[in-house]
Amino acid sequence: MKSVFKISAIALGMTLAACGGETSASGGAAVGDAEVDTSQNWVEVVSKTEDGGYVMGNPDAPIKVVEYASLTCPACAAFSEQSHEPMMENYISQGLVSFEIRNFVRDPLDLSAALLARCNGEGPFFQLNQRLFMNQDNMFQTIQTADQARLQALSTPEALQSGQTFVGFAEASGLIELVGGMGISDQQARQCLTDSAAIQELDEVRNRALNQLNITSTPSFLINGELVSGVSSWAQLDARLQEMVQ
Template sequence: MTNLLKVSAIALAATLAACGSETSANGGAATGPVAADTSENWVETVTKTEDGGFRMGNPDAPITIIEYASLTCSHCATFAEESFTPLTENYVSQGTVNFEVRNFVRDPLDLSAALLTRCNGEGPFFQLNERLFANQGAMFETIQGADQAQLQALATPEALQSGRTFVGFAEAAGLIELVGGLGISDQQARQCLADGEAVQELEEMRNAALNDHNITGTPAFIINGQLAAGVSNWAQLDARLQELVE
């Protein structure tokens, strides 16, 4: 957490250079022909996994995708914009793919945004996640116009211990008002932003990505348990999925 707190708001644009990843495996293969299962509305089937991510779709789908994503990564925002409709309509709704998002937090603003997407549990997670990605440009513009000295004061261990850090970053970026239109009250948002256990969960998820999966950039994809080489955007992931479902 100390390293994350060192990132100032004015340096957030520079952190975008850390977006993007190249991985060393091709992603695990599906076994046998993949048959559709439309017995349920899988797009509405969302659960929180033991690893802390949120998974959409048939839990028994033959193809599982895990995306490690950062809400301050421009490539992740592009992937979210391009992928959501075709991924849900062509794969998740057919019961052939389930899709899990795990946060790979990189800076205080990213962590603040992640806390809000996770604030109300499974039901609204994907809607909140998509909304914050769609709002990424405005989020950066707003926070870069904020008082930088105040933001630096928030990025201290003392501010973190008091619970002010992520409330302050969310306020400066206009995120509390944004999620207010999606069913999270001002009071609820502030409680989630000051939730130390939720912060720790996000930090542990980042550490697992680094230590267990050797992930250093976002977006990164694990397909059927293996990191996927050369997959960093929707066109590449879609091509890989078409190979697996055939």
């Protein structure tokens, strides 16, 4: 199993340092008088994208928002908590906005969580993703009390080759137990955590973000394909969306 990630025993310093920066392009041009479309319950329309993300909402929405997010990023967790209900009620359910999440994984724990968020496919992805963000503080606290020598052993090339690195990090952080209460069995979780194709896909999503979009921090946002600056919170994104639909 090949991974682009430099493994360390959770690497919390890297996680926090790469979280909450701003992007460099403007983005977010007005779309004029956008028309509401409530012909379907767009919140229930979820699909996987060619870019390796999961998108919720009207495929023909005039505003397409993409978030590059990390499940070990506190700023991303704050965005998830603040945006969840108003994003769905004010924009997605109205057919005005589609919202896609692409995992920008930055460390072994993040990758383990992302594999579990994607474990049951399209339908439950957003619910699992939100639950993992809600559990972020507990996840950090749990893994900090884990056997650090074991985490170091999981970081070796031999552990990566055996496929046990991400199983081990998920066990040490309590994530297998967490998703067990959301319809993912222990056996299924372990299969997802050793899925080499899924791991490679997450590598590729990250590499495209770095090399094609120059994304280096989370959360970062695209609006209608353009990287936006000055947006790292729900209040900032909401203000941008309001400007666009008026």
